[in-house]
Amino acid sequence: MRSTLPAFNEVWQRQFRSGVLKQIQCFPPESTFLIGCSGGMDSMLLLHLMSDLFPKKIRAIYIDHQLQSVSADWGQFVSDQCAALNVPCIVEAVEVQEGNLEHQARNARYQAYSKYLKANEILVLAHHQQDQAETLILRLLSGAGVHGLAAMKQLDVREQLTIWRPLLDISREQICQWSAQLNVQNIEDPTNLDTYYDRAWCRHELWPMLQKRYPKMQQALSRTSYLMQDAEDILLDVLQQDLNDCGSATELDLTELSLLSTARQRQLLSAWMKGQDTYRPSFEMVQRLLHEVIESKSDAQAALHWNQFYYLRYQQKLFRLSAAEYLAEKNESNIAEQTLCLQLNQRIEILSGNYVAETATIGLSASLLGKKLNLVMRQGGEKIHLYGRVGAWPLKKAIQEAQIFPWQRHRIQILSIDNVMLGVFTPKGFWLAQSEYCEVGGWQPNLIS
Structure with a gap:
């Protein structure tokens, strides 16, 4: 060449x-x-x-x-x-x-x-x-x-x-x-x-003054950037290990995070918030995440909004949610009562996910197939007698025991016929309720996504 x-x-x-x-x-x-x-x-x-x-x-x-x-x-x-x-x-x-x-x-x-x-x-x-x-x-x-x-x-x-x-x-x-x-x-x-633009100001105003004092400034600053790249590579190795120990791109275990030094916590949170974006959050934004969310009272439900994501704590975990997921409750909570008319192997797309009606060892009666079933939003205060459990208990308690995140609870819907609860659709699947419609060899909606 x-x-x-x-x-x-x-x-x-x-x-x-x-x-x-x-x-x-x-x-x-x-x-x-x-x-x-x-x-x-x-x-x-x-x-x-x-x-x-x-x-x-x-x-x-x-x-x-x-x-x-x-x-x-x-x-x-x-x-x-x-x-x-x-x-x-x-x-x-x-x-x-x-x-x-x-x-x-x-x-x-x-x-x-x-x-x-x-x-x-x-x-x-x-x-x-x-x-x-x-x-x-x-x-x-x-x-x-x-x-x-x-x-x-x-x-x-x-x-x-x-x-x-x-x-x-x-x-x-x-x-x-x-x-x-x-x-x-x-x-x-x-x-x-x-x-008026920062780079033009730097080049035409600041640069000549600095270069007059430091003639080899350009080469020195270039060398500094290479040294910082070496430092960044080392830091990335540490960050990756800390992320592996503490969680994933969407959630962090706060118990594991607390075991790190303050400096490593701050660096991990900064890189975690950056995600796939070009720029990291400011130092002040990381401090806000620490003080307003991580260190908030366990029942405070504090959330921090930065760069199209919401950061919030649930129990001992920190979550990163898209704006669409976090704000979905405002957009979906007023959905009117719906009617379902189901057949075996039929796919159902509702708030809590996509389901398919399939045969089950214990399930709903085949007589319900093809009938109009009511689907209503959870309002609060409902009780459910889960199949296989003794007695009815508050639906809220079942939701808490299943550790369904607060920002997903608005998607819970109750399936019924003639005021008889048949079950509950949740983000973690369909919960079969004890009723006269339960039978051996029946069918159930199964969560597929």
């Missing part, structure tokens, strides 16, 4: 080529590359380098955030440059949601990347050494921990995509010189000069 690019600096070019060849050994041989091109100097240089090193194995994508009147023209510029290099190009317009503009634009951009990435295709981005240093500074000022200060990885393998940043060890000065020598054309985004 011999380069046709002129050598603006033989040492830099040799180091870059050697680094790239070493890095691609991590990829499967069939890997191809999707280059994120904004039209700026960094991404356009990367486009030229990749087209030289990996012809026929690359595509480019330009994301039009539609935030500036000329953004479509920039997309055409990128498309034209790709055509000159025989590189296929995608131009994708996206809608940026309201909120923090930089954060929402990034979310829209990565959603578009994920939309177009093929199997075995690597997303290649043009972040360089100064980008890395700026990221570290901004995260430090926002109060980030080890995970945030690890900043960007050169090879970032995620659940849905793999990101490669081959320019991450290259300085902006080197990029400018190389681009000038190769006569790489690019556009200038005026927002990059607008110090």
Whole structure:
């Protein structure tokens, strides 16, 4: 693989080529590359380098955030440059949601990347050494921990995509010189000069002042990010062991959690709340989870809402619920009385789950098949005589004994005919009630999901 690019600096070019060849050994041989091109100097240089090193194995994508009147023209510029290099190009317009503009634009951009990435295709981005240093500074000022200060990885393998940043060890000065020598054309985004935005402020206001005092700051901060990545890898090993000991992605055992040191508790809760999201919660949010939920009174039913999830405690466990699951009671609790008319092997979809009517050793009489059965919501105060048990007892007590979570109890429904209770549908299955309709060789609804 011999380069046709002129050598603006033989040492830099040799180091870059050697680094790239070493890095691609991590990829499967069939890997191809999707280059994120904004039209700026960094991404356009990367486009030229990749087209030289990996012809026929690359595509480019330009994301039009539609935030500036000329953004479509920039997309055409990128498309034209790709055509000159025989590189296929995608131009994708996206809608940026309201909120923090930089954060929402990034979310829209990565959603578009994920939309177009093929199997075995690597997303290649043009972040360089100064980008890395700026990221570290901004995260430090926002109060980030080890995970945030690890900043960007050169090879970032995620659940849905793999990101490669081959320019991450290259300085902006080197990029400018190389681009000038190769006569790489690019556009200038005026927002990059607008110090209203944090990164532009960091680059144009803070950076010159710090660099004047610390000339080697860029390299030092880049080195710090690599050290933080090492620390993060070690921390992740500890976190994974702690998670295995304490629970799963949706629940934690508070007794096991209490055995950990305060620092390990805090780190585990932070990583657990993050889940598959990009960012961890703030330090203050983790503290709120500790004080408002975990340390609350056992009967307080406290809940914390963060990032579309609700966190709440039940007995000695901490649960992470989706907003849809937690708020379902408000949406489902007023369902009117229903009528069921069942046959054997018929599937039933109700609040507590999906059931199928099947024959059983002891069950409901076959005479009930095809008849109209009433299905009503539990109101509270009901009593049930469970088949095989002596006497009737409060349904509430049976629910507590079965450890049905409070946020699932609104799904409990009572099956009856002519005011005779036949049984109760619960998230843990159908409970057969003692009645004149019980018989050997009858049938029961069985929970399948």
